[in-house]
Amino acid sequence: MTGNDDVPRTPLAHRVPDLGALELLLAVARHGSLGRAARDVGITQPAASSRVRSMERQLGVALLDRSPRGSRLTEAGALVTDWARRVVDAAEAFDAGAQALRDRRDSRLRVAASMTIAEYLLPGWLIALREERPDTAVSLLAGNSAAVARRLVTGEADLGFVEGLSIPEGLDGTVIAHDRLVVVVAPGHPWARRRTPLLPGELAATPLILREHGSGTRQVLDAALAVHGGLAQPLLELSSTTAVKGAAESGAGPCVLSELALGEELSARRLVQVPVAGVRLRRQLRAVWPGGHRPTGPARDLLSLTGRGG
Amino acid sequence: MTGNDDVPRTPLAHRVPDLGALELLLAVARHGSLGRAARDVGITQPAASSRVRSMERQLGVALLDRSPRGSRLTEAGALVTDWARRVVDAAEAFDAGAQALRDRRDSRLRVAASMTIAEYLLPGWLIALREERPDTAVSLLAGNSAAVARRLVTGEADLGFVEGLSIPEGLDGTVIAHDRLVVVVAPGHPWARRRTPLLPGELAATPLILREHGSGTRQVLDAALAVHGGLAQPLLELSSTTAVKGAAESGAGPCVLSELALGEELSARRLVQVPVAGVRLRRQLRAVWPGGHRPTGPARDLLSLTGRGG
DNA sequence: ATGAGGTCATAAGCTGACTTTATGACCGGC
DNA sequence: GCCGGTCATAAAGTCAGCTTATGACCTCAT
Numbered sequence: 001m002t003g004n005d006d007v008p009r010t011p012l013a014h015r016v017p018d019l020g021a022l023e024l025l026l027a028v029a030r031h032g033s034l035g036r037a038a039r040d041v042g043i044t045q046p047a048a049s050s051r052v053r054s055m056e057r058q059l060g061v062a063l064l065d066r067s068p069r070g071s072r073l074t075e076a077g078a079l080v081t082d083w084a085r086r087v088v089d090a091a092e093a094f095d096a097g098a099q100a101l102r103d104r105r106d107s108r109l110r111v112a113a114s115m116t117i118a119e120y121l122l123p124g125w126l127i128a129l130r131e132e133r134p135d136t137a138v139s140l141l142a143g144n145s146a147a148v149a150r151r152l153v154t155g156e157a158d159l160g161f162v163e164g165l166s167i168p169e170g171l172d173g174t175v176i177a178h179d180r181l182v183v184v185v186a187p188g189h190p191w192a193r194r195r196t197p198l199l200p201g202e203l204a205a206t207p208l209i210l211r212e213h214g215s216g217t218r219q220v221l222d223a224a225l226a227v228h229g230g231l232a233q234p235l236l237e238l239s240s241t242t243a244v245k246g247a248a249e250s251g252a253g254p255c256v257l258s259e260l261a262l263g264e265e266l267s268a269r270r271l272v273q274v275p276v277a278g279v280r281l282r283r284q285l286r287a288v289w290p291g292g293h294r295p296t297g298p299a300r301d302l303l304s305l306t307g308r309g310g
Numbered sequence: 311m312t313g314n315d316d317v318p319r320t321p322l323a324h325r326v327p328d329l330g331a332l333e334l335l336l337a338v339a340r341h342g343s344l345g346r347a348a349r350d351v352g353i354t355q356p357a358a359s360s361r362v363r364s365m366e367r368q369l370g371v372a373l374l375d376r377s378p379r380g381s382r383l384t385e386a387g388a389l390v391t392d393w394a395r396r397v398v399d400a401a402e403a404f405d406a407g408a409q410a411l412r413d414r415r416d417s418r419l420r421v422a423a424s425m426t427i428a429e430y431l432l433p434g435w436l437i438a439l440r441e442e443r444p445d446t447a448v449s450l451l452a453g454n455s456a457a458v459a460r461r462l463v464t465g466e467a468d469l470g471f472v473e474g475l476s477i478p479e480g481l482d483g484t485v486i487a488h489d490r491l492v493v494v495v496a497p498g499h500p501w502a503r504r505r506t507p508l509l510p511g512e513l514a515a516t517p518l519i520l521r522e523h524g525s526g527t528r529q530v531l532d533a534a535l536a537v538h539g540g541l542a543q544p545l546l547e548l549s550s551t552t553a554v555k556g557a558a559e560s561g562a563g564p565c566v567l568s569e570l571a572l573g574e575e576l577s578a579r580r581l582v583q584v585p586v587a588g589v590r591l592r593r594q595l596r597a598v599w600p601g602g603h604r605p606t607g608p609a610r611d612l613l614s615l616t617g618r619g620g
Numbered sequence: 621a622t623g624a625g626g627t628c629a630t631a632a633g634c635t636g637a638c639t640t641t642a643t644g645a646c647c648g649g650c
Numbered sequence: 651g652c653c654g655g656t657c658a659t660a661a662a663g664t665c666a667g668c669t670t671a672t673g674a675c676c677t678c679a680t
Contacts, residue, residue: 011352013330015408016401020323020667034628042321047668049628054666060412068627068676076411078550079452082429083404085552089574090397091326097393098325101386102370119392124578128497142389187438187615240388242395263573264399268434269615305497305579330638344657357639359657364637378647378656 017055019091022084024051025063029081033070093123100126100140109298110139112157114216116241117285118142120260121177121306122161128305129298136298145216152290159299160288163216163258165223173288176306180259181220181281184271186251197277200228207235209247209255217241220283221256228279245271256281327365329401332394334361335373339391343380403433410436410450419608420449422467424526426551427595428452430570431616432471438615439608446608455526462600469609470598473526473568475533483598486616490569491530491591494581496561507587510538517545519557519565527551530593531566538589555581566591 017025020041027037028048038048056063063077073081100111100122113122118140126138141151149168151157160171167173183198185191191198204225211218225231235253238244241261248255249270265271287303289295295303327335330351337347338358348358366373373387383391410421410432423432428450436448451457451467459478461467470481477483493508495501501508514535521528535541545563548554551571558565559580575581597613599605605613 011330012333012398012401012405013328016329016405018323018328019326020321023322033626035626043667044669045628046630046670049630050667053629059408061408066628070627075452079411079425079428079450080404080408082552083400083407083433086574087397087400087404088322090393090400091322093578094390094393094397095322095326098369098371098390101389118389121577123393124574124580127578128580140389142385242392260577263577264396264434267431267570267573268403268437270434270438343655345655353638354640355657356641356659359659360638363658376657380656 015058016087017058017084019088021051021055022088024048025055025077025081025084026088028052028064028071029073029077032072034064034066092127096126096130097123097140100138108137109159109302110141110157111159111161111302112141112143112148112151113161114145114148114163115142116163116216116258116260117161119241120258121285125302125305129302132305133298133301136301138298138302148288152288155290158289159295159302161285162288163283163285165220165283167286167288170291171288172291172294173286175284176287176303177285179283179285181217181256181283182259182262183254183256183274183276184248184262184266185254185274186249187269187272188251189254189272191254191274192272194274197275199277200225200279203276203279204228204230205232206254207232209236209238209244209253210234211241211244212237212239216283217256217258220281224279224281325368326397327368327394329398331361331365332398334358335365335387335391335394336398338362338374338381339383339387342382344374344376402437406436406440407433407450410448418447419469419612420451420467421469421471421612422451422453422458422461423471424455424458424473425452426473426526426568426570427471429551430568431595435612435615439612442615443608443611446611448608448612458598462598465600468599469605469612472596472598473593474596475530475593477596477598480601481598482601482604483596485594486597486613487595489593489595491527491566491593492569492572493564493566493584493586494558494572494576495564495584496559497579497582498561499564499582501564501584502582504584507585509587510535510589513586513589514538514540515542516564517542519546519548519554519563520544521551521554522547522549526593527566527568530591534589534591
């Protein structure tokens with residue numbers, strides 16, 4: 001339905017070393033020695049030696065210059081290591097998010113966040129928080145703005161994050177970041193080659209791939225284009241940000257998404273941004289808390305990590 | 311030396327499911343059924359069932375609502391799936407890069423690129439290229455601008471990518487993107503809270519963490535600050551972008567880096583951008599090729615994926 | 621030069637995770 | 651009521667990776 005059945009898709013996991021191996025490689029790069037790296041990741045030196053060797057066999061490239069004085073990365077090894085770091089970083093974000101999810105019930109800091117923020121920003125913040133306060137257990141509840149507000153009011157959560165134009169009733173808050181909505185298309189789409197910005201009327205008149213009604217993204221877009229004739233009938237209405245990206249990438253048509261959700265797709269040119277003139281597609285990202293008192297303790301720590309409110 | 315010995319670092323790989331499991335989870339999300347997902351990733355249905363089950367045990371969270379009509383993601387499952395997607399995306403970039411590296415000798419499209427581009431942009435482009443032209447074998451050589459130019463002139467490479475102010479002698483080229491240098495500090499640094507932009511003089515007078523002399527990043531910075539008194543004595547001179555980031559994150563001081571290298575660190579607030587006034591810290595990213603004739607064949611395909619030069 | 625301390629590689633045996641095949645239980649539609 | 655789909659369970663085989671034990675090599679200091 002979304003045209004998302006993808007490529008032939010050969011088994012990726014067989015061509016990429018597992019996380020343990022990638023971590024080991026990073027450790028070798030850090031320490032300059034297989035043995036020290038092995039100790040760092042908690043295995044023995046022969047295990048590390050063997051593991052790196054199979055990685056080299058798998059990739060078909062020499063990664064290390066072994067010498068009796070230690071091991072240094074080859075030129076290819078340096079590149080591979082950097083790609084490995086990105087995988088490990090993503091895995092760390094995964095872990096941080098999962099940890100929060102796991103400790104849902106018995107934790108000390110309970111965060112409620114909108115889906116977009118929970119997906120794209122929170123895991124990174126949680127990694128940072130864990131470095132500063134390793135003993136803080138964080139739980140995470142995801143939902144729309146109304147759900148976040150309700151959970152704060154009822155005391156089910158200590159701190160919330162929402163996108164949107166205003167602060168929900170009964171809460172205090174502060175703007176922590178801005179988020180732009182951008183129009184993107186697949187590289188093959190005619191709009192990808194445009195030099196002149198899209199006009200609001202043009203955008204409004206074009207059928208787009210959108211999140212379903214009620215999503216924060218769509219509300220902002222609706223409001224911004226109301227004066228230009230309102231949105232055209234959508235091309236597709238999908239239920240998740242990722243589904244929208246997938247449809248757009250496979251060439252179904254243009255879509256409008258938060259730039260937060262588009263980092264990798266844009267730099268990898270899987271999607272291309274289309275300039276737009278004369279419409280303000282910014283929205284605020286806010287931290288919110290129960291009215292009256294500023295957050296304290298772990299909630300304040302997390303807040304300060306997001307850039308505001310130390 | 312760089313303060314990069316990091317956290318206690320418990321074994322990450324034991325807390326994050328392996329790539330195969332994550333891929334399986336994505337397949338389940340796509341197909342709505344364990345059995346179909348199993349076929350998709352090339353294993354049997356019981357294996358898939360068991361694997362998802364251990365993932366749920368490992369994470370301590372139910373991921374799937376199983377029913378006789380299929381399996382759908384739980385709310386937690388949806389979040390986990392999105393984090394998983396980022397890991398798998400990173401793994402795909404890893405694979406694409408590695409593939410190119412592996413086919414170095416016998417491939418048809420030979421690309422030479424500067425380190426920064428090879429690290430942060432090329433793997434994504436290669437993924438896109440493989441989708442359009444699955445049979446194109448790509449090889450990748452990384453080096454500095456001079457090395458890229460030499461390889462193009464001698465016919466060792468078909469297409470090159472360089473950062474920098476001008477096109478190397480004997481080559482033609484086109485600007486494919488711009489890249490800004492940004493000043494970043496750890497969240498705890500005083501500059502992280504600045505409201506007023508940094509003045510050029512201030513920046514020039516402050517000891518910074520820098521790449522070693524000769525790096526493209528440093529050249530641009532040198533040139534831009536020459537009129538404001540030139541760079542102060544560096545705080546640290548490190549040999550890789552990642553080392554610079556690591557030092558800055560651990561609070562050693564401010565550093566200046568390409569925004570390409572900072573995507574995740576900025577959104578995760580592990581590093582914070584400091585506004586700067588009155589200095590132009592942009593540089594061009596160029597595709598280059600041997601003088602005279604525009605690239606053809608796979609080289610042109612890749613070029614068009616980067617946004618210019620269809 | 622000779623021994624100490626560092627490096628990495630190899631060999632052998634063990635463990636455990638993941639797989640497949642073969643079932644069974646459950647639900648919904650015809 | 652039976653068929654086609656779903657997922658779960660059980661038993662048995664395979665294989666990758668681990669550990670322990672050892673050896674070879676280089677460098678430095680004595």
